[in-house]
Amino acid sequence: MLPIIVPSILTFPLAVLLVALALTCYVIHLQNKRKSKEEIYEDGLRTAPAPMRVPVLGHLHLLGGYEVPYQAFSYLGKKYGSVVNLQLGNVKCVVVNGQKNIREALVTKGHHFDARPNFRRYQELFSGNKENSLAFCDWSDMQKTRRDMLKVHTFPRAFTSNFSSLKGLISAGTRSIMSEIQPCETTDLKPLILKTCANVFLNHFCSRNFPMEDEMFTEMVENFDEIFYEVNQGYAADFLPFLLPLHRKNLERMSGLTHRIRRFIEEEVIGGRFEDFDVEGEPDDYVESLIKHVKSGESPQLPWETALFALEDIIGGHSAVGNFLVKLFAFLANEPEVQRRIQKEIDEVVGDREVTIADRSSLPYTEATIFEAIRLIASPIVPRVANQKSSIDGYRIEKNTVLFLNNYDLSMSEKLWDRPTEFLPERFVHSGRLVKPDHFLPFGGGRRGCMGYKIVQLVSFGILGGFLQNYTVLPVNGDPYKVPIGSLALAKDTFKFKFVRR
Structure with missing residues (x-):
């Protein structure tokens, strides 16, 4: 009888456990069902359905x-309403849908939701402290100071020396890319675009330029691109930290890439500028603005290591622009009529003169094409975190709740856009002028809005205009391209193109 009795004894606790688990799941089911149907009022605020x-x-x-x-x-959102409570692993979250509600979170109550998620993966990507990052830090006096120092460079005003310099850098970069193209041959555009955008950023923010064939420069560009791809990936481990060991090897590799980038910045970009800069002098670029603030001891104090992270963050913005441009060209390879309309606009307005970023206001359809690509990609707004108890649309938001602002719905809603899945730049042009609808919020808003969106638009416009003034873009083998949505990031081996001279 022993072979029969022993299994019975061993399986009894397991059976009890399974019954208990089933009862627990049933109770949770009843509780969730009740909560999803009821609105619980407390202090005049409702509990969002779940x-x-x-x-x-x-x-x-x-x-x-x-x-x-x-x-x-x-x-x-369609099933439960404009504000939905979610529990993602061990993280309490809220999904916010609808233009009015997203604007409430971004602008009206932006100061309630100006923190960022505290994912351990982000901590590890920034030397154990996400506050080193411009994009993923919480709001603080230091963050405000870093943004204020950036504004003059990321939002250059027309007719200023900053704008004029940037115009020349983008035009020179565009010519440099085109000089590498063999007409009608297959072109791997991404490396050319990334290196050109990197040099534009390094020139504009750091007064540094590197030959396209420079090995250390090329390695830096590739490292930035890998990290950009990594931070744009979503992992269950962000919400279930016990899964992080599965990503340990990849995180260690990312850490190695960040250290190599830091070494390049310190040795090749900064050099001896920190020691040589006269704190009584006026900064010539963003690097010197950071050095001046650190050396002068201005308040709030900015440690040099944190300043270097800020510099790396803004230089790394070239990866976002470069990846976006590759996606933009992939869209255009599928849209010959859009290309013809851009070329016609350029021919009529600019003629044989080189297109520059100073022509933006005169080329609304060309600019609208950039907006349309941004809309279709529907890159998400970086999640916010409530720094206090608040509300959205009358629904209670508890402190430390992560907010997902559903930009995808704003970009793809059939209620807001006519034929939203189609590539139609003309939707942004009315009476010969570029018009940006209120529900088009690709860069967020409020004081945590994207700091680099103007640079994205300027560099993209200059390169797009220069290319289509001279070339028509075709897919390799004539196959249509499917452009990934929901992120700007692209894998290293991605779309190839053919360029036919006009």
Whole structure:
């Protein structure tokens, strides 16, 4: 009888455990079902509805089966309403849908939601402290100071020396890319675009330029691109930290890339400028603005290491611009009529003169093409975190709740856009002028809005205009390209193109 009795004794605790787990899941199911149907009032604020969740995962399972998670957020918004509570692993979250509600979070109550998620992966990417990052830090006096120092460079005013210098850099960079192209041959555009954008950024912010064939410069560009791809990936480990060991090897590799970037910045970009800069003098570029603030001991104090992270962040912005431009060209390779309309506009307005960023206001359709690509990519707004108890649309938001602002729905809603899945730049042009609808919020808003969006627009316009003035873009083998959405990042081996001289 022993072989029979022993298994019975061993399986009894397991059976009890399974029954207990089933009862727990049933109770959770009843609680979630009740909460999803009821509005619980407290202090005049409602509790946002929530779908049924499961143990450990919470609502993470609801994000599967979609091209990007924000499509799931749109579905949940239609089912449960404009504000939806989600428990993603161990992280309490809220999805905010709708233009009015997103503007409330970004602008009206932006000071309530100016912190960033505290994902351990982000901590590790920035030497153990996400506050080193411009994009992923919480709001602080130091962050305000870093933004203020950047404004003169990231938002150059027309007719200023900064604007004129940037105009020349972008035009020279565009000519440099085109000189590398063999007409009608397959072109791997991404490395050329990335290195050109990197030199534009290094020139503009640091007064430094590197030959395209420079090995250390090339390595820096590739390292930045790998890190940009990494930070744009979503991992379950962000919400289930016990999974982080599975990513340890990759995180160590990313750490190695950041150290190599730091070495390049210190040796090749900064050099002896920190020691040589006269704190009584006026800064000539962003590097010297940072050095002046650090050496003068101005308040709030900015440690030199933190200043270097700020510099690396803004230089790394070239990866966002470069990846976006490759996606833009992929869209255009599928849209010969859009290319013809851009070329016609350039021919009529600019003629044989070289297109520059000073022509933006005169070329609304060309500029609208950039907007349309940004809209279709639907890159998400960086999540916010509530720094205090607040509300959105009358729904209670608890302190430390992560807010996902559903920009995908704003960009792809059939209620807001006519034929939203089609590439139609003319939707942004009315009476010969570029018009940006209020519901078009690709760069966020408020004091945590993207600091580099104007640079994205200027560099993209200059390179797009210069290329289409001289070339028509074709897909290799004539196959249409499917452009990934939900992120600007592209894998290293991506779209190739053919350029036919006009």
